[in-house]
Amino acid sequence: GNSVTQMEGPVTLSEEAFLTINCTYTATGYPSLFWYVQYPGEGLQLLLKATKADDKGSNKGFEATYRKETTSFHLEKGSVQVSDSAVYFCALKENNDMRFGAGTRLTVKP
Amino acid sequence: DAGVTQSPTHLIKTRGQHVTLRCSPISGHKSVSWYQQVLGQGPQFIFQYYEKEERGRGNFPDRFSARQFPNYSSELNVNALLLGDSALYLCASSLAPTVSSYEQYFGPGTRLTVT
Numbered sequence: 453g454n455s456v457t458q459m460e461g462p463v464t465l466s467e468e469a470f471l472t473i474n475c476t477y478t479a480t481g482y483p484s485l486f487w488y489v490q491y492p493g494e495g496l497q498l499l500l501k502a503t504k505a506d507d508k509g510s511n512k513g514f515e516a517t518y519r520k521e522t523t524s525f526h527l528e529k530g531s532v533q534v535s536d537s538a539v540y541f542c543a544l545k546e547n548n549d550m551r552f553g554a555g556t557r558l559t560v561k562p
Numbered sequence: 563d564a565g566v567t568q569s570p571t572h573l574i575k576t577r578g579q580h581v582t583l584r585c586s587p588i589s590g591h592k593s594v595s596w597y598q599q600v601l602g603q604g605p606q607f608i609f610q611y612y613e614k615e616e617r618g619r620g621n622f623p624d625r626f627s628a629r630q631f632p633n634y635s636s637e638l639n640v641n642a643l644l645l646g647d648s649a650l651y652l653c654a655s656s657l658a659p660t661v662s663s664y665e666q667y668f669g670p671g672t673r674l675t676v677t
Contacts, residue, residue: 495668495669495670496652498665501665541604549607550666551607554604555602555604
């Protein structure tokens with residue numbers, strides 16, 4: 453079946469540091485890939501998405517590229533802010549089947 | 563525009579009781595999905611409904627059931643509550659379930675605590 457594996461946390465960075473959160477997936481077909489963010493006490497918010505190979509999703513300085521050859525969708529940001537502290541979830545959706553990774557907690561210190 | 567709404571926000575129940583959680587999707591969205599998120603883990607899929615019919619079911623016991631109403635709102639019911647049912651229950655809506663590129667929009671969740 454389909455599955456998502458993402459980098460274990462927690463990740464702690466200083467403000468303005470570079471962020472990478474790794475995500476790899478297993479799928480039987482051609483899924484769409486997503487990154488969701490969950491701030492403390494809130495539900496999930498869509499951060500970015502990519503629907504086919506080589507697509508790059510981007511939003512709020514975050515970006516991720518759909519790499520079919522490596523089955524990856526790593527999340528990156530060049531300069532993190534304290535306000536980026538949250539839990540990040542990688543997810544895939546193929547037809548009506550949606551799977552999430554376990555989440556990576558990011559803490560950014562001033 | 564109103565997003566996905568869920569009620570109640572928090573709920574405390576005792577073992578063996580029954581609970582009903584409610585969800586209203588974004589206007590125009592006909593698909594609703596339910597997820598269970600245990601503390602420290604990613605959401606796990608429970609059910610998906612589209613046009614009032616069940617279109618998908620995750621690996622959850624029969625104590626869990628759901629339905630979708632003509633206005634596309636939905637209820638999740640859990641019978642004979644166990645301590646392990648304590649979690650954040652998330653509802654998500656989308657335009658249609660079978661289009662992979664259609665993202666799901668999540669509500670704030672209902673925090674269920676079973677004592």
